[in-house]
Amino acid sequence: MRLSSFFAFVALTISVVTAHPGGDHEHTAAERAQKEASSLLPNIDLHVHEPIAAFETQRMLKRNRLRKRQTPTSTAAEPHYSTIQNTTCLTAPEVIEGPYYINNEYVRTDLTEDQAGVKIVLDIGVIDTVTCTPLPNVFVELWGANATGQYGGFSTGDNTHVHTETFLRGGYYTNANGIVEITTLYPGYYDGRTAHIHTMIHKDWKQHANG
Known part of the structure; x- marks a missing residue:
């Protein structure tokens, strides 16, 4: 699904450039790069937070097990x-x-x-x-x-x-x-x-x- 969205975005960019041959190509390229980077942010955020969440879960489970074993x-x-x-x-x-x-x-x-x-x-x-x-x-x-x-x-x-x-x-x-x-x-x-x-x-x- 991400690949299809990328092709659709490229096609849209080409049509815009073709319709406005005298436009600022550098500005358009910068916008495209910014949008591509933005589209990756949710995935980056997910990849970063999932391991942290898993680590915290395991840490709390270990602490709870130790607490149950620990008596005065x-x-x-x-x-x-x-x-x-x-x-x-x-x-x-x-x-x-x-x-x-x-x-x-x-x-x-x-x-x-x-x-x-x-x-x-x-x-x-x-x-x-x-x-x-x-x-x-x-x-x-x-x-x-x-x-x-x-x-x-x-x-x-x-x-x-x-x-x-x-x-x-x-x-x-x-x-x-x-x-x-x-x-x-x-x-x-x-x-x-x-x-x-x-x-x-x-x-x-x-x-x-x-x-």
Whole structure:
């Protein structure tokens, strides 16, 4: 059908040129080129939007499947490393905790929930600085800002806990080799701080029935 329309358009152009031999041929050619380009726009638009729509559909289906599998108390996957890779047995200076800590968050290994951003998988090893041996069954807690610099549970630009969001908060306990693997997002920047993730280690911890 497109081919027939093209021939009909060419025939019409020829008849116009024949009827007006003294016309502006360059102007006519430019108009013809413009009309031909315009006729292709719907097809170009269709070819561009169809793959994007298909990609978005698949992305949402995948996200929904992950959401159904993700529970507040999801079990831990095997860490990538079976032993701690850095055996340095020195304590690092404790830095500012910041105003965005919330106690008693979920026991889970995937903290991302429905937040957009660059996922990072952290294999964290904990060493007893007294014995310099791996420390099993200690709770590794993380919290951090999302891609826009917002902390779950707090208003933008405020350190008052006013919301119930739990994104990018939680943690899990180390295995027998002192390792735990946690998935979170690369933290966003907010005024006054470089990008960072907070970490806290709990030796005495207990999991409640609600996760």
